[in-house]
Amino acid sequence: MTVPGIETEALRPHAEDAFAGELKALAAADDRPRPERWRLSPWAVATYLLGGTLPDGTVITPKYVGPRRTVEVAVATLATDRALLLLGVPGTAKTWVSEHLAAAVSGDSTLLVQGTAGTPEEAMRYGWNYARLLAEGPSRAALVPSPVMRAMAAGTTVRVEELTRIPADVQDTLITALSEKTLPIPELGEEVQAVRGFNLIATANDRDRGVNELSSALRRRFNTVVLPLPATxxxxxxxxxxxxxxxxxxxxxxxxxxxxxxxxxxxxxxxxxxxxxxxxxxxxxxxxxxxxxxxxxxxxxxxxxxxxxxxxxxxxxxxxxxxxxxxxxxxxxxxxxxxxxxxxxxxxxxxxxxxxxxxxxxxxxx
Structure with a gap:
């Protein structure tokens, strides 16, 4: 939102905006195979996170300083049908890594569900515009898609932050989306099917164990990558x-x-x-x-x-x-x-x- 006559600049630009030049340079130099709807190849995504120098001399600044294999496993997971869970103690750059992964893979890091104790089911599935619902009854026009639903329809990456802060019954609404790659809408007798390119990145803190533990059914849908504290x-x-x-x-x-x-x-x-x-x-x-x-x-x-x-x-x-x-x-x-x-x-x-x-x-x- 902008105010007429007032020039504004984002206090914290999204990753895809702050590092647009690097992403563009990587895309231009990237001649490796890309999964469907990915902006970059897995190799280029890893290079974007870990840093490097391109053949044309462009310097890619490191976004994450840590084990290369950890990043490679995370990127490779997103190229499969399994979701990615970034786990670690607070302050190990889980949110930072998830944002940059989404920016490099999909060019959009803004499809986000912020997990809290009050996160409702609608944030994972869909809600309703109640004025239209009352006036017209259930319809696609009255439906308000969640970030997860939008990512499934567009074939992009969605992020769920602090997954274990979300109540267990709300967490489990993800099971169908992650296993069947579909999101039913019983009120309309329809469903949204995920298109190729869809995947989900979740983060969770070690310190939150026992708060809202993931069910075994949901945990099986994730490949867990632990982000360690800096080694030295x-x-x-x-x-x-x-x-x-x-x-x-x-x-x-x-x-x-x-x-x-x-x-x-x-x-x-x-x-x-x-x-x-x-x-x-x-x-x-x-x-x-x-x-x-x-x-x-x-x-x-x-x-x-x-x-x-x-x-x-x-x-x-x-x-x-x-x-x-x-x-x-x-x-x-x-x-x-x-x-x-x-x-x-x-x-x-x-x-x-x-x-x-x-x-x-x-x-x-x-």
Whole structure:
């Protein structure tokens, strides 16, 4: 929606818009077989996610930093008749990967069902325009298709986020669509059959196990791919730096020089508390209740970037990061505060070159 006389720019463009140039270049260079209605071949989809350089010199930026085989299995699954379930702890880029997969495969990442405890059955199947329903009775004109129904009719990819947050009876409405590739409309005595190219990508968090477990019938319809946390500190630093740069440019934040040291410090803190041991393996640590994911590290650094740019001297410093890190670590005010204080005194205080960070964190906690 636009307002006349006001120029607008999306705060967060969809993947197919933000990376339109890369997708166009890949399509032009892609001479490999493409499944029906796919915009790119499976090889090109994997290249779009993992990055690379095309024969014409076009650089494809990595959208996901992780095991190549994980991405290849996910892409290959979408080329079959099985749906894809991306599973992992919070902050492992499941939503990010699902969006980019849909953008590369179908050129449209907007067919989306956002799972919550209140997601209704209509979001998976179809609803009704009740004004037309009352006036005309059941008809195709009165029917409001769900994103799943629209994807089936068009032969494109649909995304279901946080599948295990959705009530079990609503989850199971997907079984017929995924097994029989059809969506019955009993009120009209009709059905919508999926055309070639249709598939579904769902995401779920490990932390949500036991909330609304998938039924065995529904789980059998998915090929599950687990997205791990970054294997090394270097990989995680690279991910955080890339995403902070992208977010900073989208928000119009001034560039802050020499932020690599603080990014590395945030990643070190998160990894040590997450793993329950210092990087050198010498000191055992208690872990807080939060996940301390890569996504949270990105958020902390982005917040520090804004502080440094607007209220500091333009250089990202420990004081810009302290409050954000403390907020990410202390989710349970009682238990997590003790974990954080022990970490500050036993690790941060004694670590060479971290005195400024120790003082900043103590001030933030005061």
């Amino acid at each position: 500190a270097e990989a995680e630093v690279d991910i955080v730096a890339r995403r902070v740069d992208q977010i900073g440019r989208s928000l119009g934040l001034p560039a802050v020089p020499d932020g690599a040291a603080e990014i590395r410090r945030v990643v070190t803190v998160f990894r040590e508390l997450r793993d329950g041991v210092t990087a050198d393996g010498r000191t055992k640590l208690k872990s807080p209740s939060g996940t301390l994911s890569t996504a949270e590290a990105i958020s902390v650094v982005t917040g520090g970037l804004a502080l440094a740019a607007h209220f500091g001297d333009g250089v990202l410093r420990a004081g810009d990061m302290a409050a954000g890190i403390q907020g990410a670590v202390i989710r349970d005010p009682a238990a997590d505060r003790l974990v954080w204080q022990e970490y500050l005194e036993a690790v941060v205080r004694e670590r060479d070159g971290w005195k400024d960070f120790y003082r900043a964190c103590r001030e933030a906690a005061a």
